[in-house]
Amino acid sequence: MKTIFNIIGPVMVGPSSSHTAGAARIGLAARAIVGGQPSRAVITLYGSFATTYAGHGTDLALIAGLLGMEPDDERIPDARRLAVESGLDVGFKIAEDSPDVHPNTAKLELEGPRGTTRTVVGSSVGGGSILITRIDHFKVDFSGESHAIVASYRDQPGIIAKITSLLATEDVNIASMRVSREAKHARALAIIEVDQPVSDEARALISRISGVDEVMALPPVSSD
Amino acid sequence: MAIITLAELVEDASRLGVSIGAIVRAREAEQSGRAEDDLNSDMQERLGVMRSAVSCGLRGVRSRSGLTGGDGPRMAAARLKVSTICGEPLDSAMAYALAVAEVNASMGRIVAAPTAGSCGVLPGVLLSVGERLCVDDSALVEALFTAGGVGAVIERSSTLSGAAAGCQAECGSAAAMAAAAAVQLAGGSPGTCSHAVALAFKGLLGLVCDPVAGLVEVPCVKRNATSVGLRLLLQTWLLPGSEASFLQMRS
Numbered sequence: 001m002k003t004i005f006n007i008i009g010p011v012m013v014g015p016s017s018s019h020t021a022g023a024a025r026i027g028l029a030a031r032a033i034v035g036g037q038p039s040r041a042v043i044t045l046y047g048s049f050a051t052t053y054a055g056h057g058t059d060l061a062l063i064a065g066l067l068g069m070e071p072d073d074e075r076i077p078d079a080r081r082l083a084v085e086s087g088l089d090v091g092f093k094i095a096e097d098s099p100d101v102h103p104n105t106a107k108l109e110l111e112g113p114r115g116t117t118r119t120v121v122g123s124s125v126g127g128g129s130i131l132i133t134r135i136d137h138f139k140v141d142f143s144g145e146s147h148a149i150v151a152s153y154r155d156q157p158g159i160i161a162k163i164t165s166l167l168a169t170e171d172v173n174i175a176s177m178r179v180s181r182e183a184k185h186a187r188a189l190a191i192i193e194v195d196q197p198v199s200d201e202a203r204a205l206i207s208r209i210s211g212v213d214e215v216m217a218l219p220p221v222s223s224d
Numbered sequence: 225m226a227i228i229t230l231a232e233l234v235e236d237a238s239r240l241g242v243s244i245g246a247i248v249r250a251r252e253a254e255q256s257g258r259a260e261d262d263l264n265s266d267m268q269e270r271l272g273v274m275r276s277a278v279s280c281g282l283r284g285v286r287s288r289s290g291l292t293g294g295d296g297p298r299m300a301a302a303r304l305k306v307s308t309i310c311g312e313p314l315d316s317a318m319a320y321a322l323a324v325a326e327v328n329a330s331m332g333r334i335v336a337a338p339t340a341g342s343c344g345v346l347p348g349v350l351l352s353v354g355e356r357l358c359v360d361d362s363a364l365v366e367a368l369f370t371a372g373g374v375g376a377v378i379e380r381s382s383t384l385s386g387a388a389a390g391c392q393a394e395c396g397s398a399a400a401m402a403a404a405a406a407v408q409l410a411g412g413s414p415g416t417c418s419h420a421v422a423l424a425f426k427g428l429l430g431l432v433c434d435p436v437a438g439l440v441e442v443p444c445v446k447r448n449a450t451s452v453g454l455r456l457l458l459q460t461w462l463l464p465g466s467e468a469s470f471l472q473m474r475s
Contacts, residue, residue: 004252005266007375007384007401008337008346008368011273014328015287015440017340018387048438055289055439057331077288077331126385127339 019056022124027065029144030120032218034112044093047103138189144221146193153212155181155188237414245369274347281323285330291441296323313352318449321348325448338384344448345398371401386433396428399451422468
């Protein structure tokens with residue numbers, strides 16, 4: 001939903017809503033997906049991110065997001081030093097050519113707090129809005145503007161029905177849903193954007209459904 | 225926020241005898257379910273960020289690339305020492321607009337209004353005109369709602385993205401938004417505000433986005449100041465009663 005505060009706003013650290021504010025949000029979303037502060041990140045920049053990142057502070061904003069900073073955090077210019085202090089080891093790669101990706105795209109290969117590894121691909125699609133387009137091998141499509149549940153499971157009949165009925169008993173309303181799988185009966189991923197936050201208990205109940213491997217409850221990446 | 229045309233905003237405001245900003249705020253409250261007082265405090269906070277950015281820029285900043293910085297304080301010092309050709313409020317407006325745009329380029333904190341690249345125009349115009357006319361913050365807040373409403377109409381009928389439509393969509397839109405806001409501050413009617421929007425676009429239509437090295441610095445920073453100049457010229461032009469031949473913004 002459009003609000004007037006996206007026209008007079010957002011409040012942000014410059015210089016570019018797409019190359020700086022959007023980059024910070026991609027970092028924040030990736031941090032949530034890997035389950036907290038990563039210890040290691042290899043970030044590949046594509047398209048316009050690759051050619052103009054230095055002047056726009058795209059690298060600093062991505063690191064800042066991984067450290068949990070919002071797009072209006074005045075510490076963003078110091079992100080590299082703060083990363084060293086908080087034990088986040090970051091490396092950057094510049095993609096030579098970028099076929100088939102949005103011009104402002106970053107791939108973040110992350111090692112999470114409990115040794116989990118995740119690859120997250122996100123694009124900054126204008127005005128500071130973002131789209132997360134890949135998690136590991138799965139194509140996804142979510143904006144981070146709502147609460148979301150990301151569940152990985154073994155592809156079989158009935159899993160989605162069990163997850164959604166559990167959400168219904170918790171009075172959580174589904175805004176959008178996308179399901180994909182590596183192959184028939186192989187690993188599958190559901191991204192469910194919801195209107196209400198999902199409680200720790202509900203997340204635990206979903207993760208106990210037979211066939212479900214892992215469940216993440218992601219908070220929204222603030223839109224302002 | 226459901227805003228479709230500028231004509232519709234002008235009509236509602238004129239009928240109820242209120243400003244465009246008051247209509248915009250009421251619609252935002254209706255759609256978001258938030259109280260108007262809350263919306264006012266949010267907007268007041270943004271006004272505060274604009275002021276802080278002006279002060280920060282006037283103390284002097286430098287961008288990471290080294291391409292921009294220092295023009296804000298230079299302009300601010302000149303307005304006090306030498307007798308400039310245009311005088312106030314233009315001198316202060318330019319100093320403030322440069323200051324804020326330079327803060328943005330140096331990775332400082334600003335309000336994108338409507339975008340980061342054009343963030344100097346609204347604070348430049350509003351704060352200088354506000355000082356000149358001695359208006360209080362509640363009037364500036366209401367003027368920001370007016371500016372926001374104009375921006376929402378532009379976004380709905382075309383775009384606010386410089387990458388998509390050139391700088392006319394960023395500094396052009398910012399100048400149009402600031403034009404409506406400043407005419408309102410000076411006591412102009414909602415109808416006059418809409419003529420200011422139309423005239424601002426007549427002045428800046430076709431402005432391309434072709435920044436040096438792809439960075440939001442050259443010509444962006446200085447273009448914030450020239451947009452401010454155009455805007456103040458419009459006010460001088462409109463308040464005696466001139467009108468733009470009307471450009472209806474419809475989707």
